[in-house]
Amino acid sequence: xxxxxxxxxxxxxxxxxxxxxxxxxxxxxxxxxxxxxxxxxxxxxxxxxxxxxxxxxxxxxxxxxxxxxxxxxxxxxxxxxxxxxxxxxxxxxxxxxxxxxxxxxxxxxxxxxxxxxxxxxxxxxxxxxxxxxxxxxxxxxxxxxxxxxxxxxxxxxxxxxxxxxxxxxxxxxxxxxxxxxxxxxxxxxxxxxxxxxxxxxxxxxxxxxxxxxxxxxxxxxxxxxxxxxxxxxxxxxxxxxxxxx
Amino acid sequence: xxxxxxxxxxxxxxxxxxxxxxxxxxxxxxxxxxxxxxxxxxxxxxxxxxxxxxxxxxxxxxxxxxxxxxxxxxxxxxxxxxxxxxxxxxxxxxxxxxxxxxxxxxxxxxxxxxxxxxxxxxxxxxxxxxxxxxxxxxxxxxxxxxxxxxxxxxxxxxxxxxxxxxxxxxxxxxxxxxxxxxxxxxxxxxxxxxxxxxxxxxxxxxxxxxxxxxxxxxxxxxxxxxxxxxxxxxxxxxxxxxxxxxxxxxxxxxxxxxxxxx
Numbered sequence: 001x002x003x004x005x006x007x008x009x010x011x012x013x014x015x016x017x018x019x020x021x022x023x024x025x026x027x028x029x030x031x032x033x034x035x036x037x038x039x040x041x042x043x044x045x046x047x048x049x050x051x052x053x054x055x056x057x058x059x060x061x062x063x064x065x066x067x068x069x070x071x072x073x074x075x076x077x078x079x080x081x082x083x084x085x086x087x088x089x090x091x092x093x094x095x096x097x098x099x100x101x102x103x104x105x106x107x108x109x110x111x112x113x114x115x116x117x118x119x120x121x122x123x124x125x126x127x128x129x130x131x132x133x134x135x136x137x138x139x140x141x142x143x144x145x146x147x148x149x150x151x152x153x154x155x156x157x158x159x160x161x162x163x164x165x166x167x168x169x170x171x172x173x174x175x176x177x178x179x180x181x182x183x184x185x186x187x188x189x190x191x192x193x194x195x196x197x198x199x200x201x202x203x204x205x206x207x208x209x210x211x212x213x214x215x216x217x218x219x220x221x222x223x224x225x226x227x228x229x230x231x232x233x234x235x236x237x238x239x240x241x242x243x244x245x
Numbered sequence: 246x247x248x249x250x251x252x253x254x255x256x257x258x259x260x261x262x263x264x265x266x267x268x269x270x271x272x273x274x275x276x277x278x279x280x281x282x283x284x285x286x287x288x289x290x291x292x293x294x295x296x297x298x299x300x301x302x303x304x305x306x307x308x309x310x311x312x313x314x315x316x317x318x319x320x321x322x323x324x325x326x327x328x329x330x331x332x333x334x335x336x337x338x339x340x341x342x343x344x345x346x347x348x349x350x351x352x353x354x355x356x357x358x359x360x361x362x363x364x365x366x367x368x369x370x371x372x373x374x375x376x377x378x379x380x381x382x383x384x385x386x387x388x389x390x391x392x393x394x395x396x397x398x399x400x401x402x403x404x405x406x407x408x409x410x411x412x413x414x415x416x417x418x419x420x421x422x423x424x425x426x427x428x429x430x431x432x433x434x435x436x437x438x439x440x441x442x443x444x445x446x447x448x449x450x451x452x453x454x455x456x457x458x459x460x461x462x463x464x465x466x467x468x469x470x471x472x473x474x475x476x477x478x479x480x481x482x483x484x485x486x487x488x489x490x491x492x493x494x495x496x497x498x499x500x501x502x503x504x505x506x507x
Contacts, residue, residue: 012502016246017313019498023248023491024287024314027255029484030262031285031317039311068294068309081282083325110284112323113425115444122284122321138424138447139455141345170309173296176289177320205487216494223501230505 003061004229008222010063014041015219017066022212025203033108033178034201035071036208042067073169076107076202078194084143085111085119088199093163093191096128097121097179103128104179105164105172110198123177129159145195163188247313248495254316255488258285261319262481269469270478277342277361277435278467279324280474288315323427329361329468331460337394338365338373341465344457346420349382349448350375350436357382358436359421359429359446361465373402373418377434385416398458400451420456421446 021039028034046061078088087109089095094105104125111127114120119127119134126133129151136143140153149161164185166172172182262283272278296310331341340363342348347359358379365381368374373385387394391404391413400418405411423429428442439446449456 016248016498017311019246019248019491019495020251020313023251023255023488023495024316026484026487026491027251027258027316028285028287028314029255029487030259030480031287034285034287037312037314040309066293066311068307069312070309081325082327108286110323112321112427115425115428115442117424117444122323123286136424138422138444141455171296173292173310174287174290174312174314176314177286205483209487209490212491212494216497219498220501223505227505 005226007061007063008226008229010044010065012219012222014064014066015215015222019212019215021069022208022215025208026205028201029203029205031108031178031201032110032198033076033106034203035073035107036201036203037069037071037174039066040068040070041065071170071172071174072202074202076199078197078199080197082196084145084195085113086196086198087111087145087161088194088197089163089191090194091165091188091191092169093165093188094180094185096162096164096185098126098128098133099179102181104175104181105185106178106180107199108178128162130162131159134159134161145193147192147194149193161193163191163193165189165191246495246499247315249492251314251316252488252491252495254288254318255491256485258283258317258319259481259485259488263478263485265322266474266478266481270471270474272467273469273471275435275467276364276464277329278469279326279329279361280467280469281322281324283319284321284323285317286320288318290314324429324431325468326426327468329466331463331465333463334364335462336364337396337462338367339363339462339464340365340396340418341460341463342420342451342457343460345422345455346449346451346457347422347426347437349419349421349446351380351382352436353379356438357446358432358438360435360437362435363459364464381418383416383419385418387415391415396459396461398452398460400459417450418459419448420451421448422456423447
């Protein structure tokens with residue numbers, strides 16, 4: 001009797017989770033280099049004790065389970081900003097950033113120079129070049145970054161931005177602050193670097209909103225279903241439980 | 246429900262973005278103004294099912310886990326220190342900076358301020374001062390009977406004093422540059438002050454390697470571009486609306502749960 005309720009509940013829990021994802025995607029609609037996510041569901045068959053001696057065998061119950069999040073690694077829109085330390089990536093690569101916990105990877109290329117002349121992300125984490133951190137002197141002007149990531153100052157090559165690609169990018173884990181953690185990064189071969197531009201978030205607002213409508217409506221439908229189930233039960237108790245004294 | 250809070254962080258971020266854009270547009274015609282930009286980062290993720298966790302004794306692992314993010318935060322509002330356009334004013338004490346550098350200004354509290362706004366004046370003592378009356382360092386005094394003041398691209402100030410037929414040197418305007426000029430702190434009145442992240446000021450003569458040059462009779466416009474700001478504003482506004490929709494969506498879901506039992 002309660003099966004309908006419990007299965008409905010499993011779907012509702014999953015839908016709430018999906019809305020959490022949509023909310024996070026939309027909250028990061030204008031976050032530089034943000035990669036959207038979607039959630040994958042799976043049917044979970046309840047292992048029931050089967051009894052087939054009745055005319056109608058026990059039916060299997062299937063619940064909903066969210067099994068994984070899928071990172072969307074599509075290219076985001078690239079907008080030109082004109083700032084020399086804004087760099088966008090075209091392709092599947094990532095910049096390498098030195099976080100306190102170790103190397104992290106990011107698509108957000110809005111960099112700055114700190115007081116020691118080091119190239120850093122906007123929250124102060126050093127950006128890695130082929131030869132370690134990238135340091136500029138006080139007299140360095142006209143910083144140019146070429147398509148392959150080569151950084152030159154006044155026409156003289158200085159270092160090269162480290163850009164890595166992953167054979168299995170889905171294994172990367174998001175750690176917040178626009179960073180990913182993971183292993184197995186190999187020097188990028190198919191990624192180009194664009195100076196004076198930033199890659200925006202790759203979340204498509206229309207798709208997220210329509211997904212949200214779907215989620216909220218489905219949730220309501222199941223709520224109705226649960227309400228009907230509760231009605232049915234209370235009626236049954238009323239009718240069957242009345243004793244004629 | 247997490248979605249409510251996540252969407253709230255999104256709305257706050259977009260609100261801040263609109264505030265930054267409003268300030269840029271308000272200062273569209275402010276001499277030497279440098280536009281700002283709001284930069285965001287995603288917040289921490291909750292790992293509900295960790296990628297790479299074992300799923301069986303046979304060594305199979307979870308290929309993709311479940312990670313729910315908790316929204317967005319503003320990480321910085323960096324100034325975009327690109328060169329603004331220059332407009333001719335034909336005033337002899339108006340200076341535009343082309344390239345790197347800031348004019349140095351002596352603030353009343355003893356600190357040194359830095360500015361790109363070169364609309365200077367003469368005060369009662371003949372000192373070269375900003376429009377607010379703060380002395381421009383290193384301090385140049387222009388005699389009362391000086392005329393035809395010229396300021397060279399290298400910052401040398403000369404004038405014909407009285408009935409002289411040869412110009413007199415009155416001093417040298419110097420400029421400062423920083424390792425990290427985006428790290429300067431704005432204090433209003435078109436002024437910046439140095440901070441730990443900007444690094445110390447390096448004073449030099451205009452035209453030296455790495456320093457910009459001066460242009461007399463011109464002023465540097467703000468580097469705000471109306472089209473960019475308006476399109477950024479539309480993007481921020483729409484993102485705000487969508488986050489608001491998420492809140493009402495989450496609200497609908499909660500109320501439908503609450504209505505199961507009447």
